[in-house]
Amino acid sequence: MSNRTSKDASKDIVFVPLSRLKKSPKNVRKVPHTKADIKAFAASIAALGMLQYPVVEPELGARGKPTGNYLVNAGEGRRLAQLLRVKRKEIKPDEPIRCILDTEHSATEISLAENAIRSDMHPADQYEAFAKLHSEEGKSAEDIAARFGVTAAVVRQRLKLGAVSPKLRALYRKGDMNLDQLSAFAITEDHERQERVWKELPPFNRSRNSILRALSEGQVRSDDRRAIFVGSKAYEEAGGSIIRDLFDADGGGFFADAELLNGLVRAKLQRHADKVATEGWRWVVAEPEFDHEASAAMRRVYAKPVPLSKTERQRLRKLETRYDALCDKYPHGDVPAGDAAKLGRIEAAIEALQKEEYKARDIALAGAFVTLAGDGSVRIERGFVRSEDEPESKTKAKDKSVSAKDTDGVAPLSEKLVAELTAYRTSALRNELAQHPATFFERSEGSCLEITPKSAWLSGHASGIDESVAEKQIAERHAAWAKRLPQKPEALWTFIHGLSEDERSGLLAHCVSLTVNAIRAPRQSADESEANAAVLAREVGLDMAAYWQPTATSYFGRVSKERIVEAVRDGVSKQAAENIVRLKKPAMAEAAETALAGKGWLPALLAASAA
Numbered sequence: 001m002s003n004r005t006s007k008d009a010s011k012d013i014v015f016v017p018l019s020r021l022k023k024s025p026k027n028v029r030k031v032p033h034t035k036a037d038i039k040a041f042a043a044s045i046a047a048l049g050m051l052q053y054p055v056v057e058p059e060l061g062a063r064g065k066p067t068g069n070y071l072v073n074a075g076e077g078r079r080l081a082q083l084l085r086v087k088r089k090e091i092k093p094d095e096p097i098r099c100i101l102d103t104e105h106s107a108t109e110i111s112l113a114e115n116a117i118r119s120d121m122h123p124a125d126q127y128e129a130f131a132k133l134h135s136e137e138g139k140s141a142e143d144i145a146a147r148f149g150v151t152a153a154v155v156r157q158r159l160k161l162g163a164v165s166p167k168l169r170a171l172y173r174k175g176d177m178n179l180d181q182l183s184a185f186a187i188t189e190d191h192e193r194q195e196r197v198w199k200e201l202p203p204f205n206r207s208r209n210s211i212l213r214a215l216s217e218g219q220v221r222s223d224d225r226r227a228i229f230v231g232s233k234a235y236e237e238a239g240g241s242i243i244r245d246l247f248d249a250d251g252g253g254f255f256a257d258a259e260l261l262n263g264l265v266r267a268k269l270q271r272h273a274d275k276v277a278t279e280g281w282r283w284v285v286a287e288p289e290f291d292h293e294a295s296a297a298m299r300r301v302y303a304k305p306v307p308l309s310k311t312e313r314q315r316l317r318k319l320e321t322r323y324d325a326l327c328d329k330y331p332h333g334d335v336p337a338g339d340a341a342k343l344g345r346i347e348a349a350i351e352a353l354q355k356e357e358y359k360a361r362d363i364a365l366a367g368a369f370v371t372l373a374g375d376g377s378v379r380i381e382r383g384f385v386r387s388e389d390e391p392e393s394k395t396k397a398k399d400k401s402v403s404a405k406d407t408d409g410v411a412p413l414s415e416k417l418v419a420e421l422t423a424y425r426t427s428a429l430r431n432e433l434a435q436h437p438a439t440f441f442e443r444s445e446g447s448c449l450e451i452t453p454k455s456a457w458l459s460g461h462a463s464g465i466d467e468s469v470a471e472k473q474i475a476e477r478h479a480a481w482a483k484r485l486p487q488k489p490e491a492l493w494t495f496i497h498g499l500s501e502d503e504r505s506g507l508l509a510h511c512v513s514l515t516v517n518a519i520r521a522p523r524q525s526a527d528e529s530e531a532n533a534a535v536l537a538r539e540v541g542l543d544m545a546a547y548w549q550p551t552a553t554s555y556f557g558r559v560s561k562e563r564i565v566e567a568v569r570d571g572v573s574k575q576a577a578e579n580i581v582r583l584k585k586p587a588m589a590e591a592a593e594t595a596l597a598g599k600g601w602l603p604a605l606l607a608a609s610a611a
Contacts (some may be wrong), residue, residue: 004445014056015096016070021079022059024071026107032315033077041081046090054078055110056099073107124173130155131162160186165194184211187243187254204579205591213590219243219254220261226288227255228376230264238264262288265372272378273370275404279361281382282389283367286291290371290381290466298384301366302482303356303388316353356483358383365389374467413605415522416461417558421548421605423462424470426518428547429533431470434477434506434513456517470547477510544607545600555603556589563603564592571601 033041044051053437054075058066072079085091102110133139141155164185171177177198185194197214198206220227222242227235232242232255240260244253255261265288273286285291308316323346326339335343358366366385373379413421458465465471486495496504518533536542550556557563565588569577572595580591 012100012102013053014099014101016069016099017094018057018079018097019094020069020080021056021072021097021099022069023076023079024057024073024107026071026073027076027446028112030077033080037077038080038084041077042084042088045078045081046085050098052078054097054099055102057101057103057107062519070101071107072099073102073110075099089540095249101301123162127162128169130158134159145530154473157183157186163189165191166491167191167195167596168198171198178274180208181206182213184215186207187212187215197240202583202587202591205583205587205594207594210590210594216243216254218258219256220258222252224255225372225374225376226261226265227374227543229378230261230268235261235264235267269372269378271372272380273368276368276370276380276382278365279368281368282363282365283386284370285367286370288372290369290379292457294461295369295381295384296457296459298386299390300482301362301383301385302479303358303359303383304483304487306355306357308353312353316350319350319353322346323350359487365391412564413559415601417555418605419461419519419521421555421603422519423458423465424468424548425533425537425544425606426516427458427462427465427468427470427474428544429518429540429541430513430516431547433516433536434474434510435540454517455514456519458519461519461521468547474513474525478514481507481510544602548602548606550593550596550601550603552586552589552593556592557586561585561588564588567601567603568592568595571596571599 052075054072056070056072059069061067061072067111074095079097082091082095082097086093086095130144133144134141141152141159145154165184168177168182168185172179185198188194193215197211201210201214207316222228222232235255236242238260239259240255242253242255266286269286270290273284277284323343326343326346329339362383366383366389368380368382369384371379371381458471466475486492496507499507516533516536518529520530548554550567556567565577565581568580568591576595578596580588583591
């Protein structure tokens with residue numbers, strides 16, 4: 001087509017070749033359109049044509065004569081969208097573009113009116129319009145996405161929002177609900193339930209997470225360790241359904257059938273247990289939860305390093321020398337890819353030499369627990385010897401401490417909660433003491449010392465404590481020492497003599513730390529050990545807030561409403577406490593958890609330990 005401009009029946013409409021349209025210096029928009037905007041314009045134009053025509057004026061040369069080009073005073077985004085379509089080979093570079101010719105009005109005024117005098121469509125209207133295109137006109141998410149320059153995932157999100165209760169969408173339109181809150185309701189299509197949850201939740205506790213918790217009661221989150229372990233594919237293949245949260249950046253959701261999921265967990269764990277059994281253990285137990293009560297009554301044996309031959313020792317020293325030399329080249333990190341790969345290969349070779357094995361007699365005597373770790377991986381704990389399997393079948397007496405109520409003028413904490421809190425305190429004290437610098441041997445045969453250390457069983461008072469920060473660190477430290485110690489009592493002193501001073505101090509600190517018992521068990525009153533525990537806490541600089549945080553499950557749901565209000569008053573503010581006074585207990589507990597998150601607040605029983 002030639003560059004000649006032609007007019008149609010309307011005197012204000014002109015068709016201008018795209019190549020003749022230029023950006024106007026009089027356009028008041030200085031912040032350019034985003035790439036996403038341009039893509040959206042291009043998709044819309046391709047699907048529906050140009051719904052608004054660019055407003056242009058002739059470009060004049062140095063002597064005031066027309067150059068043949070036209071300046072776009074309003075509609076620069078549409079011009080760029082058409083150029084994008086040229087790049088995509090959807091139209092030709094000289095495609096005739098319908099424009100409005102306006103030489104009577106100020107170009108600046110035209111541009112300002114185009115950009116300032118308009119009212120954007122409310123998002124809720126867009127959600128409903130997308131839903132109408134989908135349900136009434138049969139367009140798929142992909143079709144709608146292509147027409148409006150957005151991704152299919154975005155369209156699916158908007159379709160979900162369009163399916164939220166009309167009453168709740170009306171609240172969103174009025175500004176009484178934000179987009180985060182509205183998106184949470186898209187997890188279910190039950191309008192009655194959506195409306196009930198909104199009504200029951202207190203105004204200050206209507207966060208997206210609170211709404212999701214209320215709507216998904218009885219279901220299992222996709223980031224739960226059971227769901228991670230089984231996997232969504234296996235769960236769905238077994239007939240389970242997953243309620244997807246399209247607004248979760250990680251693509252999360254909820255496994256609707258908890259019973260089915262638990263069955264799949266046990267079946268998969270058993271398969272892992274069957275593999276462990278081929279190692280020759282006397283018994284193998286597969287359970288999602290580690291059996292602390294059973295394991296506490298058992299002695300444990302550990303794998304020992306496999307002795308190296310002279311040749312292997314020489315190779316190990318050479319590998320370690322090479323590894324250290326390579327690390328020394330980069331004291332501040334930033335190792336090049338090539339050398340990083342070399343380090344990886346050397347590490348693998350060193351690990352291959354540093355093998356550990358259980359003795360055959362220990363495997364024949366002991367068993368293993370196959371359970372789930374907190375991250376959804378398989379946790380295998382080997383080497384537990386039941387008392388009835390001991391060669392001389394010894395009955396080990398268990399020390400059961402007794403304790404009493406904790407009162408401070410409000411409703412007393414339950415004995416069980418006091419025991420649980422003080423168990424966490426004991427765990428934290430043990431971990432801190434071990435880090436503030438020995439000898440220990442699990443069996444006392446052959447020793448002339450009549451010293452028998454006792455270690456209180458924490459899991460009996462606080463379920464799940466073994467997954468806590470302190471207990472994980474203690475377990476790792478204990479396993480590391482257990483692997484180094486000789487199995488024969490007569491070799492123990494030689495081993496200790498060969499340790500450095502720091503190592504002996506570390507071992508002693510670890511052993512002593514395991515005897516710490518600051519638990520106040522049911523029917524046991526506070527005694528001198530409580531004061532001693534407080535002194536120890538000060539000496540090691542214990543910060544209980546680093547080891548324990550109050551949640552609706554761990555604390556607020558188990559104390560009186562008066563204590564919950566008091567906690568929020570102390571940890572946040574008087575006003576925050578007044579806001580929750582009239583709530584029902586479950587809602588109050590959740591509100592308190594949210595309000596005190598990250599505040600470092602502790603109940604008096606633990607705060608005194610951290611003082």
